[in-house]
Amino acid sequence: MNADRATGSDATASTTHSSRRTFLARAAVTSALPLAAGLLGAGEARASGVLPDYAPIPEASKGPALNDRGYFVGRIDGDLHWVTDSSYQAMFLTTRQGVVLVDAPPTIGHNLLRAIEEVTRANGRPRKVTHLVYSHSHADHIGAASIFGRDVVRIGHTETARFLRRDADPNRPAPTLTFDDHHVLEVGGERLELAYHGPNHSPDNIFVYAPQQQTLMVVDVLYPGWVPFKNLAVSQDIPGWLRAHGIA
Template sequence: MSNQRSTADTAVSDYAPIPESSFGPALNEQGYAVGRVERNLYWVTDGVYQAAFLTTQDGVVLFDAPPSIGHNIQRAIDEIAQANGVSNRVAYLVHTHHHADHGGASSLFGTDVVRIGHEETRRLLLRDDDPARPAPEETFSDRRTMEIGGERFELAWHGPNHTPDNSVIHFPDHDALMMVDIVNAGWVPVYVVNLSDDIPGYLGMPATALTYPWKSLISGHLGRLGTRADVQLHQRYMSDLEASARNALDTVDPTPYFTAGGANVWAGVKGYLNAVGDATAAPVMERYTGVLAAADVFTPDVGFWLMESIRLNHGYGLPVHP
């Protein structure tokens, strides 16, 4: 995978170069890369999304099915199965959460596959009624240890975070953890703090991840596996953003924005909050550009919504009228 810019999108040239360390392996002609995590645990990526799979005596256990990878998931499994003389049949599919961008290729694996997920994942998929994402038949509430075909992995839900149902998968015998949509290894989060429903819950998940023993992180996004150092760097970035947001709430004077808005109070609110958001993002964007990919692209949006979470979830910057 190379650091190429699209000639059709001239605005891309306005952004900082991507650090080479943020890229993963080159994609093949079919548009995917597949590699070994540890022993018989593998991961597959299209450079934007990731899935994982275990080869076992009872068939393949697939973890997530992003539609952007789509049929390349089976091609990757076929490649590994042929090289190792094992079954290429997907017998189980485990969902990390209900979002379509991570499960929208589930139906490609037919009706015989056993689908597994959190009980809230089942409820949300039944609600969404998407034929591309059949709801899991087997569910768990907080924790469940699975043993399939001589292999073991652990499912755990640590409360709402990116979504109400987002869960982690620990592979204790493969020195790996799958935690999706929390840390983007080598990159900053995207819109609305990685499009998270529960920002305080999201902020707590990296520390939870580090309580598990693991070496490789399957993060669900972008082109390479993560490391514990990636999680720690993400924590520093988010902590610096939080500190900057609190400082901005302490120091940006709302008076000129509400004065300019006059009777249009929403104009005053917009002017003030945009100013606080800009003040939140500026020092962090400067500090992390060249360290985390796209720090200059998404830090303003992430900083704004983190600041709003600090206001609304923690009450910071909302003084009581005397």
């Protein structure tokens, strides 16, 4: 993995978006971030109306400036691009056959289409999303999946499919192609390697690796120079979450 090009989670979250979870990991921000100790506990602070004195958000964790539509799209390497609303991220490959999109966060929503249109207009590749990879089943990362229509190939882990069939959310149609351990997706001369390494942030979270671009996307796990979101221990497999860092 090239740490310069790892997408993980949420160091871009600001204090007002602390529940939002995505981040473009950069080696430059991997130094530990010293957090100023709060003068009061959170409960006490709320009760007193006095906020604790936190360290400022590091510049490298704020993400790029957004356009007036509220998104940024940029090239990671070659035909691999990322799009963000400063909190969430998606990644897409433009290929000779169509676009392979990884995740569809609802906060970015239709701006995903605008970002893809912008890039494919510039590079002359087909703009239609033909493949949609789910990192995991959580609605905040794939809740805009339905805007790509019913005939897109949706790829996810077997557990993701089980959760989505159970949830029956029309915004998150279940995968049409599932895998248990590994799946290699080859579309129009581009390649993504999908791997399952056990539960971490969620029981179904996968690793998405683009070998030609040396880019790894692992969602809601990696927080370079940052802290994980609160309630980490409530619903996550903590040993698995820690192990995922070593695997990445």
